[in-house]
Amino acid sequence: MVFSPLLVAALLPLAAKAANDWSKPCFGECNWDITSGTGSGTVRIAGPQAAVSDITPAAGWMIMDCDPNTADQDIRLVCQDPSKGCDHIYQNNAAGTLVRLPKDCGSTPFALVTREWVHQDQSIPASKRSQIVRRDGSQPVVKGMSLATSFDDPSVPANGNVSLFLMGSSIPGAAGNFTVEPPTGASATKRGLGSWVDDALGKLAQVHEDFSIGNFNKNISKSSALNLDKSINLFDKKIDCPQQGNIPGFTGEAKVDLDAKANGNVNYGVAAAGSIIPPQLSEFGLFVGLDTTITGTLGIGANITGSLTSGQIQLLTIGIPELDFPKILAIGPTFNVNAEATASIDANIDMDVDIAYTISGMQLFFPPGSNSQAGKFTPGDSNVKLAASPNVTTHGQVAAHLIPQLAFGLSALGGKTQATISLNLDADAALDLSLTAAAEASTSTSGNNATASVGGCVDISTGLNVNAGANADFFSLFKKDASVSLFQKNFDLFKKCFGSSTARRAYTGRAAHAKLARADGLSCPSSALGAAESVVDEKVSGSSLV
Template identity: 40%
Template sequence: MLRPVLGLFFAFLFVVVRAENDWSTPCFNGQCSYDIPTSSEVSGTLKIWGASDAISDITPAAGWTILDCDKGAMAQDVRLVCHDSTGCPHLTLNTGAAGKLVRLPESCGQSAFARVTRDWVHANQTLPAELASKLRRRDGELPEVKGLSIDADFDSPASQAGPVNFAIHGLTSSVPPNPAPQRRSRFAPAQRTVNDRSVISVLQQAFQEFNSFNQSTMQKLPEVNLKKSFPLLDEKLSCPAIGKLPAFDVSVSGDVEMCAVLNVTVALTAVGTLMPANFTKFGLVVGMDADLEGTLTLSSTATATLDSGKVELTQVGIPGLDFPGILTVGPTFVVQAELTGTLDVEVDLTVDLSYCISNAKLFYPPSPYNTNSGKFTPNNSPLNFSVSPGFKSSATLDAHIIPGLDFGISAIGDLAQATISLDFDASSTMTLTLDGAANASGNVSTSGVDVASKSASVNGCVDIGAGLSINAGADGSFFGLFDFAPSVNLFTKNFDFFNKCFGTQAGNSTASKREVKSMELSEYEYEYGVALSRPRRRELAKRASVLSCPASGTTKVVPVADAVVSSASIKLKN
């Protein structure tokens, strides 16, 4: 069991971020902050702290004017000049410039902060004429132009002054501006607000505010709206003549039509040290409202063993959070599908797996102090199923349509990389137990679905189930933070979608069930820190299906079900 502070840490994800960075105040007191620009679709604050000799500043607020600097470079030589001698000495104070972490102006360097590796008097002492006229002293002399070598190699030992700590908080909302600061002396000592103890106090405060978190107050990422058809498998086989039966062709084909509308909010927090590089805590919370609909169409005239493997159908990138050189999180909407089974009779199947998820809050890594929550509702679902009459069959089918969110994480110049994945595995299973010996009576099932006609020679039972499983997991190495729970099942429910017997077995009863219209995700409990259910995600792998020729050739299928299954009639399996 992890310490209670982890629960407070997760609660910290929901504190409303306020702008921390103040470009008018130099970073001379052992702490500094940087905010993602408000023009971005996400907001975030990076705060660093340590000894006052471990952190400095080369922005105008610290007395420096940058003369030459590449905005897109991580490692480079910078040319700069001091325009205010009251602040510039802090760069070399006590321990010298080399080894210090410095804040950079937004026009200099790709990262908000950089490590100084060397400083010197630059060979190029030229200044722009206008700047030279401002800086020229009464004796006619100009200040020396300095050179600094900087990089983002944070995976290095701590400086002489000790380690530099960091905390990152990011979320998909606008950052409200801070109130105007009161006027004070430019270099007066500021009250230190961040240290190891105060981080804990911030987490405690956030825990108290957790229950007031309202997802609707957060700005959502751009809506994902996808409607597209994808081929899942297409296998053909030419069969030789059998006696008087001429040669014929058989095939198995499957397609997925995906329709998804997602509105996502994301909050994350990371805590650790930059020098030396280490993440000690990381947490991600996803808020989501979604309508997910996947339609599987399968047609088979062959005897077949099906195994499509896990197939990735599409990816859609979503704007992420980026503190270059320190932490980058890039979300992607992914749709996967998988189809396995054994078919020994001709089948045509179209089944719609449709769900609505509202006000979902899902945590990773899991925490005993925070509960996944939200409402899950199955929607009305079309079902179209036909089968060859008069044949014995023990066919089975297991189909999965899996939309999900992948959060690719890269830290400290790709020193650590991982992917946190959140999958919504919508599944359908089919089991046939037919002996093909009798005529069926036309009737209506308890779910309101018209079933086989009187002339249809179908004898036995058809059972079609559906389900939703929400799984979270992590792949990769990320400072050992996800090793204790790489894969967890957050929610699983299975349903009887259609269950009917025909012919001599028409009177057979089915297992006891209860109707379900919606469920709270928080109703499902899991054992904290233990991977449950099947592994969250198998490696993508295309595997071949095996087709063989039916001994009787092909026949005409007859309808068994053709209607819309009402969400009110879907039965929850006990």
């Protein structure tokens, strides 16, 4: 990625608040801002005077040969104005010094000088000679410098450790509304850095909230859209069932379908603390703001017995604009939606149930810190329809999962370490069913039309579980396959028992389902199944579940 286009003046509505000051040299410490159409942020570096310097015009330097698209390269430069501090870079040796680069030199904001010498080519373009300040009219010596972004190059002893503090936002222009203020003194401990990251994420969350209610520039895009509209078959298996006595042969089938929709918006921010020399992040935190509505209708039909699982099936994957501090930290998010269904059944069942919920103002923090997870989760209205064969005793368990996922690919300090943090929003609908064929007439219940020959219990629940995890070690901050729960809420969508007391007592709950779930695959029923008759047909108001 070319770095210079990130600093487009038209995208700096709050430029007056920019942390990076091009009129002041970067001696010992300085800031660097990025602002693009997809994000903004500030990184602050600080170290001993001999460890951090500057080769921009603010420090008196003029660079003549530099590729703006390349990170590691050799350049030619001259001291344009000695009064501005060109000699600062020689406090120890130029080699081993981290330097700030001009906007039009290199693809990174900082580079390590690995070698410095008097260049063989002493020519200076005529267009640049007039900019050189020399009282005696002499021509300055043209120097050569090798720049590298391998900040832990063992062949180049560093002139000191250089710390870094970083805050970034997916909202363009947001960086002008927060300030990177590193801890000092006794606060600059491991614990202090963790507190600083927590505090920084809290500030980012507040800035994002202010953008969402229009406190800042309303012309700036505040978030990335998340959209899904797809119908998919999750599972469909047929088996031939041979004739058994007077029961004719038939083709048995188990089928699971899902109609899924998602509409929403996401924004995110990041804070990190550590050092660029040596390259090491000591603390890292991610903030995600989410508003979305997700709906889905699960349909299942089966006239065979046993257990089934679809495994996770990907419905959608789209890229979300990245946030890039070149060679320091890059974040490339994607939005994925997966679906999964599992079932254990032993009767003729047809079911339709809606998964519906709205997330408003949700704020998720990873790793969880002092900031509380905020937001509102509201279940929507759901239509519940269930039909089952009334002439057999049956137990069943069905679960469907619609899983939107935000995956944040991380690459830190020139790719020294990489990992993906995934936030999984697992919305589910689950059925627990126990029906018993009974001679007694059932008691009429509002909202269902269970037949006189059926009794038992039906329990349908819905919920949302948000968890976060990583697919690789990321420095010592979090480990591969670590998982942490960020949010969990479950509702009973429909729960009723009906029919005779004998039938009700036959409901053995999840213990029976767990036993059935161990069945291996699907098989033909051992007895004739009657036609499925309606057990539940009801609309459940989401407002009644809150």
